[in-house]
Amino acid sequence: MKNILIIGSNGQIGTDLLTKLREKYSHKQVLASDIRPPQKTDSNFVYLDATDATAVRQIVKDHQIDEVYLMAAILSANAEKMPMKSWDINMQVLFNVLELGKEGLIKKIFWPSSIAVFGPHTPRVQTPQYTIMDPNTVYGISKLAGERWIEYYKNHYQVDVRSVRYPGIISWKTLPGGGTTDYAVEIFHEALKKGHYTSFLAENTRLPMMYMPDAIEATINIMEAEPQRLHIDSAYNIAGISFTPKELAHAIQVYLPDFKIDYKPDFRQAIAESWPESIDDTMAFKDWHWQHQYDLDEMVKDMLEHLSEQYHKNLNLVS
Numbered sequence: 001m002k003n004i005l006i007i008g009s010n011g012q013i014g015t016d017l018l019t020k021l022r023e024k025y026s027h028k029q030v031l032a033s034d035i036r037p038p039q040k041t042d043s044n045f046v047y048l049d050a051t052d053a054t055a056v057r058q059i060v061k062d063h064q065i066d067e068v069y070l071m072a073a074i075l076s077a078n079a080e081k082m083p084m085k086s087w088d089i090n091m092q093v094l095f096n097v098l099e100l101g102k103e104g105l106i107k108k109i110f111w112p113s114s115i116a117v118f119g120p121h122t123p124r125v126q127t128p129q130y131t132i133m134d135p136n137t138v139y140g141i142s143k144l145a146g147e148r149w150i151e152y153y154k155n156h157y158q159v160d161v162r163s164v165r166y167p168g169i170i171s172w173k174t175l176p177g178g179g180t181t182d183y184a185v186e187i188f189h190e191a192l193k194k195g196h197y198t199s200f201l202a203e204n205t206r207l208p209m210m211y212m213p214d215a216i217e218a219t220i221n222i223m224e225a226e227p228q229r230l231h232i233d234s235a236y237n238i239a240g241i242s243f244t245p246k247e248l249a250h251a252i253q254v255y256l257p258d259f260k261i262d263y264k265p266d267f268r269q270a271i272a273e274s275w276p277e278s279i280d281d282t283m284a285f286k287d288w289h290w291q292h293q294y295d296l297d298e299m300v301k302d303m304l305e306h307l308s309e310q311y312h313k314n315l316n317l318v319s
């Protein structure tokens with residue numbers, strides 16, 4: 001019987017991860033924690049400011065935690081608005097957890113990296129696992145530094161940390177907050193609410209994305225992989241679907257023919273242009289059989305199915 005702690009359980013990925021891990025284990029074994037209160041009352045939730053090392057240690061001890069999923073971070077667009085604060089938060093929360101691993105208080109850690117570790121000189125198409133990494137955003141710099149540190153803690157202190165470079169994650173349960181790839185979630189809500197969306201990225205900006213069920217699958221699979229299978233001590237490239245705002249709009253128009261999109265790129269355009277268009281995830285496939293399931297149409301259909309219910313809209317989803 002192991003005990004798991006999710007830090008950032010009310011965030012976009014934390015919400016779905018919590019549900020899945022509780023299905024897999026039990027409600028009791030998976031402790032939820034966040035700086036924000038949960039939407040529904042949860043008997044296994046604790047308030048936690050993960051930048052507070054003492055508080056993290058106390059919770060880990062009190063609840064005899066074996067594994068931590070560290071899902072709290074300031075995303076790319078928000079981090080650009082408060083560089084020093086975001087750097088401090090993103091690094092501090094990581095060190096707080098890594099140190100507990102070093103002391104042997106926790107046995108395994110999941111910490112997500114991101115496609116933001118890449119930069120303008122990185123080959124943009126089918127970006128390889130090992131390549132030029134010159135991120136030019138605060139978020140990307142913190143993720144790349146984080147990757148170096150998890151490898152350091154693994155090699156020097158035998159801390160078992162697992163990581164993947166998430167692409168933009170698309171989901172219907174919880175909105176993302178402050179990322180550059182958020183347009184790909186907002187577009188669905190606006191399409192259903194108003195029939196119209198103004199994209200903050202230009203129409204032909206291709207980015208690597210992934211539907212939430214695939215992201216959760218990758219997260220749990222890498223955590224459960226036999227350690228000897230894992231040959232990368234930093235973070236694995238994982239790929240899902242790559243598309244542009246225009247292609248996503250077309251895929252939505254299959255089901256909502258009256259949906260309209262226009263484009264007003266803002267400061268996030270430059271961030272997007274410094275990131276890859278698509279990702280080569282051969283290493284993840286080789287080491288732990290990673291493969292995504294959802295393609296663009298399946299993702300769009302599933303998103304519309306769930307969100308149309310939320311917005312009380314009747315949609316004919318047979319294309």
Ligand code: SER
Pocket residue numbers: 075076077113114115116139166167168169178179180181182
């Ligand atoms: N989705 C993230 C962002 O846009 C990238 O990891 O910041």
